[in-house]
Amino acid sequence: MEAISKFIVFLSQFDISNSKYNKVIEYVDIKNPFKSFIDCPGIVTDKVLTGKQYTAMKEYASEENVDKYIEEMAERGIKVVTIYDEEYPSKLLNLPDAPNILYCKGNYDLMEKPALAVVGTREPSRYGILSTEMVVKDVAACGIVIVSGLAYGIDGVAHRKCLSVGGFTIAVLAGGFDNIFPSQHKGLADEIVEKGGLLVSEYRPKAVAQKYTFPIRNRIIAGLGDGVLISEAGMKSGTIYTKNYALEYGKNVYALPGQIDSKKSYLPNTIIKDGQASLVMSGCDILADYHININNQNNNLAKNSGYQLSVEEEKVCACLENGMKNIDDVAKITNLNINILNTCLTTLEINEIIRRLPGGMIALCK
Amino acid sequence: MYSKVKSFGLVGIEGYPLDVEVDVSNGLPGFEIVGLADTAIKEAKERVKNAIRNSALPYPIKKISINLAPADIKKVGALYDLAIAIAILSCDKEISLNNIEDYVFVGELSFDGNVKRVKGILPLLISARQMGFKNFIIPADNEKEASFIENINVYCVSNLIQTVNFLKGEEKINPLETRKYEESKNAVAQGLDFCYVKGQKMAKRALEIAAAGGHNVIMIGPPGSGKSMLAKCFPSILPDMTFEEALEVTKIHSIAGELDQNEGIVSKRPFRSPHHTASTISLTGGGSNSKPGEISLADNGVLFLDEFPEYTRHTIETLRQPLEDGVITVARSNSTITYPANFTLIASMNPCPCGYYGSSDRECKCSASQIAKYISKLSGPIMDRIDIHIEVENVTYDQLNSDTKEELSQEIKKRVDRAREIQNKRFENSKTFCNSKMNVAQTKKFCKLDKQGEELLRNAFEKLKLSARAHDRILKVARTIADLDGCENIQAKHIAEAISYRTLDRKYFQ
Numbered sequence: 013m014e015a016i017s018k019f020i021v022f023l024s025q026f027d028i029s030n031s032k033y034n035k036v037i038e039y040v041d042i043k044n045p046f047k048s049f050i051d052c053p054g055i056v057t058d059k060v061l062t063g064k065q066y067t068a069m070k071e072y073a074s075e076e077n078v079d080k081y082i083e084e085m086a087e088r089g090i091k092v093v094t095i096y097d098e099e100y101p102s103k104l105l106n107l108p109d110a111p112n113i114l115y116c117k118g119n120y121d122l123m124e125k126p127a128l129a130v131v132g133t134r135e136p137s138r139y140g141i142l143s144t145e146m147v148v149k150d151v152a153a154c155g156i157v158i159v160s161g162l163a164y165g166i167d168g169v170a171h172r173k174c175l176s177v178g179g180f181t182i183a184v185l186a187g188g189f190d191n192i193f194p195s196q197h198k199g200l201a202d203e204i205v206e207k208g209g210l211l212v213s214e215y216r217p218k219a220v221a222q223k224y225t226f227p228i229r230n231r232i233i234a235g236l237g238d239g240v241l242i243s244e245a246g247m248k249s250g251t252i253y254t255k256n257y258a259l260e261y262g263k264n265v266y267a268l269p270g271q272i273d274s275k276k277s278y279l280p281n282t283i284i285k286d287g288q289a290s291l292v293m294s295g296c297d298i299l300a301d302y303h304i305n306i307n308n309q310n311n312n313l314a315k316n317s318g319y320q321l322s323v324e325e326e327k328v329c330a331c332l333e334n335g336m337k338n339i340d341d342v343a344k345i346t347n348l349n350i351n352i353l354n355t356c357l358t359t360l361e362i363n364e365i366i367r368r369l370p371g372g373m374i375a376l377c378k
Numbered sequence: 379m380y381s382k383v384k385s386f387g388l389v390g391i392e393g394y395p396l397d398v399e400v401d402v403s404n405g406l407p408g409f410e411i412v413g414l415a416d417t418a419i420k421e422a423k424e425r426v427k428n429a430i431r432n433s434a435l436p437y438p439i440k441k442i443s444i445n446l447a448p449a450d451i452k453k454v455g456a457l458y459d460l461a462i463a464i465a466i467l468s469c470d471k472e473i474s475l476n477n478i479e480d481y482v483f484v485g486e487l488s489f490d491g492n493v494k495r496v497k498g499i500l501p502l503l504i505s506a507r508q509m510g511f512k513n514f515i516i517p518a519d520n521e522k523e524a525s526f527i528e529n530i531n532v533y534c535v536s537n538l539i540q541t542v543n544f545l546k547g548e549e550k551i552n553p554l555e556t557r558k559y560e561e562s563k564n565a566v567a568q569g570l571d572f573c574y575v576k577g578q579k580m581a582k583r584a585l586e587i588a589a590a591g592g593h594n595v596i597m598i599g600p601p602g603s604g605k606s607m608l609a610k611c612f613p614s615i616l617p618d619m620t621f622e623e624a625l626e627v628t629k630i631h632s633i634a635g636e637l638d639q640n641e642g643i644v645s646k647r648p649f650r651s652p653h654h655t656a657s658t659i660s661l662t663g664g665g666s667n668s669k670p671g672e673i674s675l676a677d678n679g680v681l682f683l684d685e686f687p688e689y690t691r692h693t694i695e696t697l698r699q700p701l702e703d704g705v706i707t708v709a710r711s712n713s714t715i716t717y718p719a720n721f722t723l724i725a726s727m728n729p730c731p732c733g734y735y736g737s738s739d740r741e742c743k744c745s746a747s748q749i750a751k752y753i754s755k756l757s758g759p760i761m762d763r764i765d766i767h768i769e770v771e772n773v774t775y776d777q778l779n780s781d782t783k784e785e786l787s788q789e790i791k792k793r794v795d796r797a798r799e800i801q802n803k804r805f806e807n808s809k810t811f812c813n814s815k816m817n818v819a820q821t822k823k824f825c826k827l828d829k830q831g832e833e834l835l836r837n838a839f840e841k842l843k844l845s846a847r848a849h850d851r852i853l854k855v856a857r858t859i860a861d862l863d864g865c866e867n868i869q870a871k872h873i874a875e876a877i878s879y880r881t882l883d884r885k886y887f888q
């Protein structure tokens with residue numbers, strides 16, 4: 013690793029913003045950064061760093077310390093890559109505000125693969141969950157990497173669905189690996205790494221996610237995806253940042269249309285209307301841009317899973333064909349006894365033909 | 379002059395014999411009670427004095443000392459008035475009272491000499507009978523309650539004069555005739571009837587299973603979806619109480635002073651629904667008098683906790699022991715009392731703070747972390763004790779107005795009774811009496827799965843990501859479903875149905 017790389021790793025330990033990295037580097041000698049940093053009071057007089065910060069940093073500034081730190085990271089399975097390294101992901105290299113450093117945990121090579129970023133609200137509706145899953149399932153199954161932000165809602169849905177079909181997924185964090193946010197998704201983060209996925213963050217493991225780091229990390233999500241799918245998102249959603257970055261970087265933007273009166277579909281509907289995004293009705297619409305063709309007419313459920321439906325189960329499936337229904341309605345339409353119906357629902361669910369949703373709703377898996 | 383009269387006291391639901399000793403001597407007129415008496419007993423002085431005077435009986439203008447023995451147990455309540463009055467009167471040679479030592483006296487006096495109703499007559503008589511006491515003089519107001527105890531002579535009196543005349547042999551009182559429990563049983567169905575609940579098939583079925591196997595239930599649904607209504611209907615499908623059960627329930631209600639005096643016995647399964655602001659003590663029992671709490675009053679019946687997460691965490695956690703053991707032990711500095719608390723818990727809650735998460739009618743305004751926080755108020759240990767989780771959705775207008783005939787509670791109850799019979803046979807020689815209370819060994823023995831069922835359960839765990847604690851719960855519920863079906867072995871379909879009642883184990887609440 014080159015000296016300047018090490019210097020960036022050194023800087024990353026002090027939680028300074030990405031733009032400040034560049035400013036500090038202007039003051040140091042690329043060949044001999046540590047030494048020149050120590051003898052550079054100009055950094056403080058020009059107000060790039062505060063006196064306090066500078067003193068604290070000076071004390072620690074040595075190559076040996078950084079080597080030790082990198083070794084420590086490596087022991088924990090964390091790979092540290094800076095923008096001066098050859099391994100730095102090519103997709104991010106040309107971004108105007110490319111992150112100077114990336115902490116990575118997991119399958120590093122994923123960042124070079126074709127990928128789709130999936131973003132949306134933290135509080136999706138049932139429709140949002142279902143349609144996102146439907147698209148992610150098809151896309152991930154074709155080997156496209158799913159990139160998202162490990163947040164509640166659509167992010168979690170996208171990661172989980174991707175893992176469940178055996179796909180690979182990248183989670184870009186707004187904080188360090190030691191402070192996964194939200195903490196309820198720690199298990200999910202571990203699962204992603206375990207199943208060949210990747211966690212990425214531009215912050216050191218001990219860093220804690222701040223309010224402002226969330227919109228900033230969205231640029232990495234947009235950057236890593238070759239396309240960006242906007243699922244449900246409201247008027248004030250952070251997803252807007254991701255969309256803007258994606259447009260700025262010239263990525264394909266896709267949007268899942270929603271009901272025109274649904275607040276949660278405000279953003280996707282608006283950008284479709286404005287012509288900023290292309291409307292997505294299934295995974296095929298996206299896959300075409302990745303030059304992958306799959307057969308769209310693959311809706312025969314029984315064929316999919318190889319499971320033989322019983323007479324009652326067929327009745328249940330038939331009644332759900334036109335959209336999800338409440339369990340009481342299903343009981344009424346199919347005229348099945350509730351105990352038989354419950355039995356059917358569980359077996360159908362285990363065979364992944366139907367799924368249950370909050371509020372006692374049942375929907376076909378598509 | 380010295381005289382001694384028998385009375386009875388209560389600690390919890392157990393009675394103990396008590397001597398009321400009176401000494402009337404010359405000296406400055408006065409009235410002193412010793413023997414760890416509480417304020418109500420200390421005040422007996424005025425009641426006894428005025429009752430005797432107003433009954434035109436001679437009250438000695440002398441120094442009166444009274445001892446309640448044993449002296450080391452704290453005595454509570456006004457039930458010793460009658461005994462004290464009789465003891466004082468028996469010191470007077472001119473009123474010759476016969477055989478007062480043969481009787482146990484219990485009753486409160488009013489100023490006009492009337493004998494008033496006291497709390498806890500039933501547990502008191504039951505304990506006294508066990509200890510070999512035969513004859514009792516009790517307030518006439520307690521007549522109904524006392525009439526269920528056989529093999530003792532109970533004389534009901536309505537005032538002091540009548541008591542004195544009876545003891546003098548001048549007036550005859552017939553011993554109370556015992557009543558049979560069956561006569562008092564209310565023929566009218568208990569609670570609301572399920573036929574008034576439209577739709578909600580899933581919830582009804584779940585409650586039927588809960589009634590059949592004694593399973594605890596939690597209902598999750600938006601406001602106005604009928605959770606409380608369903609809970610109120612629940613007692614109507616529970617099996618009738620046996621006499622022993624009814625006696626146990628009556629004892630507790632008697633002590634708490636909640637007994638309906640026209641009935642005399644609690645023949646309906648109790649349905650208690652304390653508000654979520656209820657204090658922990660009011661739920662578990664305790665306080666300075668160690669009174670039974672709501673959970674004991676719900677013994678052999680239903681404890682309905684509406685808006686479950688709104689109860690304080692502490693209150694919810696105190697339910698752990700009673701849910702496991704069926705008793706609650708209340709320890710206070712002066713006594714440790716164990717009350718029965720064998721109830722079926724029916725809890726209801728909204729899926730999120732605003733109440734509409736997952737609802738089709740309205741949009742939920744809660745953030746994901748708010749929902750997670752709300753759900754997390756139910757701790758693992760408590761959820762471990764709740765077998766059935768169901769979602770209750772709003773009923774549509776069409777369903778409300780539809781003419782479809784809903785099943786009567788009576789019909790459901792028949793199926794429940796049948797399932798209970800099977801269980802009674804199964805647990806004949808053990809302490810367990812229903813499927814939900816099976817211990818690990820019993821679960822292993824009675825919940826054997828065939829190959830198909832085993833495979834289904836394994837698949838379900840993998841695919842549906844059920845939590846580990848669900849395993850035994852599912853087996854127990856499946857056992858009850860099989861019982862309702864009249865099947866000896868649990869089949870795959872029973873397992874499949876049982877799995878569908880584990881909503882909260884699904885990850886979609888996270």
